[in-house]
Amino acid sequence: MIKDLLIILVSSSLVNNVVLSQFLGLCPFLGVSKKTNTAAGMGVAVIFVITLASAVSGVVYKFILEKFDVTYLQTIVFILVIAALVQFVEMFLKKFMPPLYQALGVYLPLITTNCAVLGIALTNVQKKYGILTGIVNGFATAVGFTVAIVILAGIREKMEYNDIPESFKGMPIVLVTAGLMAIAFCGFSGLL
Amino acid sequence: MNNGNAMERLYNGLIKENPTFVLMLGMCPTLAVTTSAMNGLGMGLTTMVVLALSNMMISMLRNIIPDKVRIPAFIVVIASFVTMVELLLEGFIPALYDALGLYIPLIVVNCIILGRAESYASKNPVLPSLFDGIGMGLGFSFALTCIGAVRELLGAGEIFGLHIMPDSYVPCAIFIMAPGAFFVLAALTAVQNKIRISGEKKGKDMSKIQSGCSEDCMNCNEKGCSHRFYGEGKESEQK
Numbered sequence: 001m002i003k004d005l006l007i008i009l010v011s012s013s014l015v016n017n018v019v020l021s022q023f024l025g026l027c028p029f030l031g032v033s034k035k036t037n038t039a040a041g042m043g044v045a046v047i048f049v050i051t052l053a054s055a056v057s058g059v060v061y062k063f064i065l066e067k068f069d070v071t072y073l074q075t076i077v078f079i080l081v082i083a084a085l086v087q088f089v090e091m092f093l094k095k096f097m098p099p100l101y102q103a104l105g106v107y108l109p110l111i112t113t114n115c116a117v118l119g120i121a122l123t124n125v126q127k128k129y130g131i132l133t134g135i136v137n138g139f140a141t142a143v144g145f146t147v148a149i150v151i152l153a154g155i156r157e158k159m160e161y162n163d164i165p166e167s168f169k170g171m172p173i174v175l176v177t178a179g180l181m182a183i184a185f186c187g188f189s190g191l192l
Numbered sequence: 193m194n195n196g197n198a199m200e201r202l203y204n205g206l207i208k209e210n211p212t213f214v215l216m217l218g219m220c221p222t223l224a225v226t227t228s229a230m231n232g233l234g235m236g237l238t239t240m241v242v243l244a245l246s247n248m249m250i251s252m253l254r255n256i257i258p259d260k261v262r263i264p265a266f267i268v269v270i271a272s273f274v275t276m277v278e279l280l281l282e283g284f285i286p287a288l289y290d291a292l293g294l295y296i297p298l299i300v301v302n303c304i305i306l307g308r309a310e311s312y313a314s315k316n317p318v319l320p321s322l323f324d325g326i327g328m329g330l331g332f333s334f335a336l337t338c339i340g341a342v343r344e345l346l347g348a349g350e351i352f353g354l355h356i357m358p359d360s361y362v363p364c365a366i367f368i369m370a371p372g373a374f375f376v377l378a379a380l381t382a383v384q385n386k387i388r389i390s391g392e393k394k395g396k397d398m399s400k401i402q403s404g405c406s407e408d409c410m411n412c413n414e415k416g417c418s419h420r421f422y423g424e425g426k427e428s429e430q431k
Contacts, residue, residue, distance in 0.1 A: 020370060021370045022224065023219075023220050023221075023223040023224040023370070023373065024220060024224075024298075025220075026219050026220045026223065027219065027220075027303075030219075072275060072279065073275065074297075075271050075274055075275050075278070075297040075300055076268060076271040076272060076275060079267055079271050079300050079301070080264070080267070080268070080271075083264065083267065114301075115220050115298050115301040118297070118298060118300065118301055119294060119298055122294055122297050122298075123294060126293075126294065166385075166389060167382045167383075167385040167386040167389065168378075168382050168385070169385070170381075170385065171216075171378075171381045171385075172378045172379070172381045172382040172385060173378070175374045175375070175377050175378035175381060176374070176375065176378045178374045179371040179372075179373075179374030179375045179378065180371070182369075182370045182371035182374055183366070183371045186369065186370070186371065
């Protein structure tokens with residue numbers, strides 16, 4: 001059991017990295033990676049939301065959708081559950097944990113549109129993970145996202161001083177960087 | 193509505209405001225499924241069906257949906273169509289269903305669809321909205337097929353499964369793998385930048401061409417960005 005969970009932890013965070021090999025959550029990956037500290041903030045917010053969302057969607061799937069035999073409604077139900085969840089988390093943090101809200105608040109609305117959250121809820125169902133395994137998978141995937149975005153932000157900070165051809169400024173050079181990182185992450189596939 | 197208007201919407205979606213090449217929307221599926229021209233075309237057409245139907249439905253409901261809850265309402269409409277299309281694909285084209293896998297349900301969060309619902313279908317009558325959806329969908333299919341063809345040609349020496357390259361060509365498999373997607377898109381955006389820069393030098397209005405959020409999301413004011421739709425929705429809820 002523990003061994004299975006560890007394998008999921010490694011494979012979801014490094015080997016099948018969510019952005020670099022599955023292309024989920026690309027918008028925040030490219031959009032919020034200009035500075036290392038905002039990238040880290042986004043990463044923490046994503047870990048928080050994805051772990052919570054995989055727990056909630058796992059419970060909803062097991063005790064509502066499966067019980068009433070309406071699993072074909074999963075896409076509709078999950079997207080609504082996730083959108084509502086993010087709203088609730090935002091309100092809850094605003095009211096009860098203002099310091100945490102100050103740190104994560106700006107990132108939360110961005111996460112609703114993040115396809116990684118829905119993607120993981122659906123992957124958990126597709127791979128027939130139980131609730132605990134699903135939570136571990138969600139957490140590991142989000143850690144993979146955080147690792148990738150922080151590394152990219154670090155490289156982009158250094159790149160500010162480089163002399164880049166005019167047409168490669170902005171998005172193209174970031175994509176080239178992401179491509180090189182993806183090659184590096186391909187190396188992890190030998191791990192398992 | 194006359195014929196000219198329908199053609200205008202199709203032209204707009206296919207060329208003038210091409211969702212991938214000009215607006216840079218919906219990048220996740222663009223990169224993920226374009227490992228071959230066939231997959232790109234399949235994904236594009238699937239998205240087109242959802243886009244056309246959801247645009248039509250949202251346009252029909254545009255006077256009924258209250259402004260405050262429009263985003264959740266749009267998402268429910270889109271998600272319903274996606275579920276229908278997913279079940280149809282599973283039943284009738286299982287090969288495509290297997291190839292696209294997880295990315296079919298993820299059409300729900302494709303920002304092209306929500307973007308068109310918000311910026312066009314919720315303000316315009318049914319028929320133009322339908323044609324807007326078809327035009328945008330065709331533009332998306334066209335873009336995905338092109339990217340898929342380039343990646344398939346470089347990565348496997350084939351297009352649509354037909355051998356094109358001479359036998360002496362050694363396929364560089366990296367173009368079919370994940371990094372290749374980033375490189376092809378990087379080249380594409382570089383070309384786009386080049387066109388914009390030279391256009392601006394000639395004094396043309398190039399504000400339509402968007403950078404695809406390479407800048408800071410939090411200060412983003414590009415009209416294509418889905419974040420802004422959510423931001424606006426929330427402000428009006430708070431009022």
